[in-house]
Amino acid sequence: MKIKCIAVDDEPLALELVAKFIDQTSFLSLEEKFDNAIQALGYLNQHDVDLVFLDIQMPDLSGMELARILDGKNSVKKPRIIFTTAYNQFAIEGYKVDALDYLLKPFSYEEFLKASTKAYQFFENFRNPNNEKKDPENQNDYIFLKVEYQLVKVMLKDITHVEAYKDYVKVHLLDKPNPLLSLTSMKNMEEILPKDKFMRIHRSFIINLEHIDSVSRNVVKIGNHQIAVSENYKEVFLEFMNKWMG
Numbered sequence: 001m002k003i004k005c006i007a008v009d010d011e012p013l014a015l016e017l018v019a020k021f022i023d024q025t026s027f028l029s030l031e032e033k034f035d036n037a038i039q040a041l042g043y044l045n046q047h048d049v050d051l052v053f054l055d056i057q058m059p060d061l062s063g064m065e066l067a068r069i070l071d072g073k074n075s076v077k078k079p080r081i082i083f084t085t086a087y088n089q090f091a092i093e094g095y096k097v098d099a100l101d102y103l104l105k106p107f108s109y110e111e112f113l114k115a116s117t118k119a120y121q122f123f124e125n126f127r128n129p130n131n132e133k134k135d136p137e138n139q140n141d142y143i144f145l146k147v148e149y150q151l152v153k154v155m156l157k158d159i160t161h162v163e164a165y166k167d168y169v170k171v172h173l174l175d176k177p178n179p180l181l182s183l184t185s186m187k188n189m190e191e192i193l194p195k196d197k198f199m200r201i202h203r204s205f206i207i208n209l210e211h212i213d214s215v216s217r218n219v220v221k222i223g224n225h226q227i228a229v230s231e232n233y234k235e236v237f238l239e240f241m242n243k244w245m246g
Contacts, residue, residue: 003116003123004048007033008040008063009055009084014105018053018084021112026151027120027144037061041069049079051100051119056085071098080122082115110184113151114192117144143192145171145182152180156197160211160222162189164204172225174211201237202230215241 005028009015015033022030031049034040038061040052052070056063067081080098086105100122101115144151154171163170163179164186170179171189190200200206205227207220214221218229229237 001027001120001124002029003027003050003119004029004031005051005053006031006040006043006049006079007053008035008037008058008066009053010035010058011055014055014084018112021109022053024109025113025116028116037063037066041066044070044079048077050123052079052081053084054081056083057087067099080119082119109146110188113144113146114188117192120144145180146184147180147182154180156194156208157210159193159198159208161208161225161227162186162193162198162206199233199237199240201233202228203232209240 005022007015007018007022007030009018012035015035019030019033022028028051031047032043034043037054037058040054041061043049044052054063054067063083063085067083070078070081080100082101082103083099084103084105084107100119103111103115141157142153142155145154146152154173158173158176160172160174163172165181168181168183169186169189170181172179186200186204186206189206190198193206197210198206198208201220207222207227211222212220213223218234220227220229
């Protein structure tokens with residue numbers, strides 16, 4: 001699935017950066033880019049677009065004003081919005097126009113990818129209505145990881161554990177001899193992995209709770225891996241174990 005996008009920003013460098021990030025992301029397609037909201041509105045009136053990466057503070061017509069115009073159309077095909085702005089005071093207004101996300105400048109590709117993945121999941125559910133029947137907390141059963149120069153879709157059920165490795169993380173998978181090496185942080189992985197299925201038990205390890213084979217003396221065994229539960233995470237893990245054992 002490709003998501004048709006436009007980028008709107010009156011700052012040339014910011015506009016080029018968003019365009020570059022879109023080009024780097026396999027499931028996004030950059031249709032056009034605009035340095036003012038009036039031209040963008042004219043384009044949107046004549047073309048089908050799924051997603052708008054939209055700056056807020058622009059002359060003549062602001063990004064928020066454009067968002068209100070689009071939101072007022074009440075069409076199921078209206079484009080969705082991810083705001084890109086240097087000002088955090090517009091966050092509440094962004095929710096009022098049903099924005100998918102809000103990127104605060106300067107943002108990294110990792111932050112951009114996280115917001116874009118949220119959009120991908122939204123459109124996948126929108127185009128496949130049966131997905132909406134799932135529990136909203138658990139309906140996303142995959143994540144995208146940046147591996148070398150591409151994005152790789154990884155099913156959550158296949159992840160056994162995540163291991164810190166310098167500036168990267170190693171994502172260990174079922175039935176795969178070698179882990180995926182992704183340029184991201186353990187903190188980011190902890191945020192994007194669902195907390196009902198994954199738990200951080202060590203500064204360097206996040207485990208998939210469904211793949212625990214055994215626990216003994218604060219050591220978790222997953223397949224051939226033995227992972228220690230560190231003191232900082234022991235209390236939360238023991239609480240989980242007590243619930244697990246009934």
